[in-house]
Amino acid sequence: MSGFWPDDVQCGVAFTFDLDAETMWLERAEVIGESPVMLSEGAYGPKTGIPRILNLLERLGVDATFFLPGKIIENYTDVSREIVHAGHEIGYHSYLHKTAASVEEERQEIQQCKKIMKDLLGVVPRGYRAPGFEVLPGGLDVVAEEGFAYSTNFMDCDHPYVHRLNEGRSLVELPVDWIFDDSAHFFFTFHEPSRGPISTPARVLEMWKAEFDGIYDEGGCMILTIHPQISGRISRVRMLGELIQYMQSRPKVMIAPAGELASAVRIKCGQ
Numbered sequence: 126m127s128g129f130w131p132d133d134v135q136c137g138v139a140f141t142f143d144l145d146a147e148t149m150w151l152e153r154a155e156v157i158g159e160s161p162v163m164l165s166e167g168a169y170g171p172k173t174g175i176p177r178i179l180n181l182l183e184r185l186g187v188d189a190t191f192f193l194p195g196k197i198i199e200n201y202t203d204v205s206r207e208i209v210h211a212g213h214e215i216g217y218h219s220y221l222h223k224t225a226a227s228v229e230e231e232r233q234e235i236q237q238c239k240k241i242m243k244d245l246l247g248v249v250p251r252g253y254r255a256p257g258f259e260v261l262p263g264g265l266d267v268v269a270e271e272g273f274a275y276s277t278n279f280m281d282c283d284h285p286y287v288h289r290l291n292e293g294r295s296l297v298e299l300p301v302d303w304i305f306d307d308s309a310h311f312f313f314t315f316h317e318p319s320r321g322p323i324s325t326p327a328r329v330l331e332m333w334k335a336e337f338d339g340i341y342d343e344g345g346c347m348i349l350t351i352h353p354q355i356s357g358r359i360s361r362v363r364m365l366g367e368l369i370q371y372m373q374s375r376p377k378v379m380i381a382p383a384g385e386l387a388s389a390v391r392i393k394c395g396q
């Protein structure tokens with residue numbers, strides 16, 4: 126039993142999918158110019174990765190969280206609606222996957238994206254993930270003022286906690302880390318700034334299982350950051366399925382959308 130979860134929960138797990146799609150390539154487009162093939166690397170996410178991932182989640186009975194940039198909701202409205210109709214949570218992930226220049230600029234961007242989500246998807250986001258996890262100094266106060274319930278950006282803990290903010294506001298933090306981010310393991314591109322080398326799914330599965338075993342023992346949380354344009358590949362989706370089944374074989378694991386984990390933490394902490 127841990128201090129963060131209901132009595133019948135040993136640890137929390139959220140599969141979060143950042144559908145950055147083409148926006149992930151914008152910084153590279155500024156350097157090398159727009160390349161149709163480079164942009165197609167991003168299009169793989171909504172076109173090919175999402176259907177495969179939605180099938181997997183449905184087959185294994187897992188509800189997840191999808192962080193969608195506003196521009197991607199506009200460009201791929203039907204795909205975004207499929208995600209909503211499948212019962213998954215939608216979270217905020219900027220408009221164009223760029224870090225805002227100031228907290229005031231970010232406030233405007235949040236309001237713009239909330240309107241897009243409401244108008245096109247009929248949802249109000251409760252979760253905030255900054256592009257590249259780059260939260261601005263003072264940014265969480267704006268996020269809380271805009272009505273969000275949780276942030277999932279910081280890397281300082283293996284368990285959830287609560288940010289105490291101005292005027293008595295608070296946000297639950299569901300911490301992430303690069304070890305749980307598929308881009309650190311699988312993202313290779315020819316275009317600078319490139320990353321590599323490409324890992325095997327087996328190596329990543331071994332790492333994630335070992336982390337999960339420890340987090341389970343300690344009663345913490347494991348928040349995975351997965352990009353459909355990267356992990357939508359066949360061998361990686363199959364690996365995700367193996368990981369989910371491994372987690373489901375253990376008792377008292379709460380695998381849920383990040384928003385549900387945040388609500389459980391808030392109730393337990395009496396917030």
Ligand SMILES: [Zn+2]
Nearest residue numbers: 143145256257
């Ligand atoms: Zn992203």
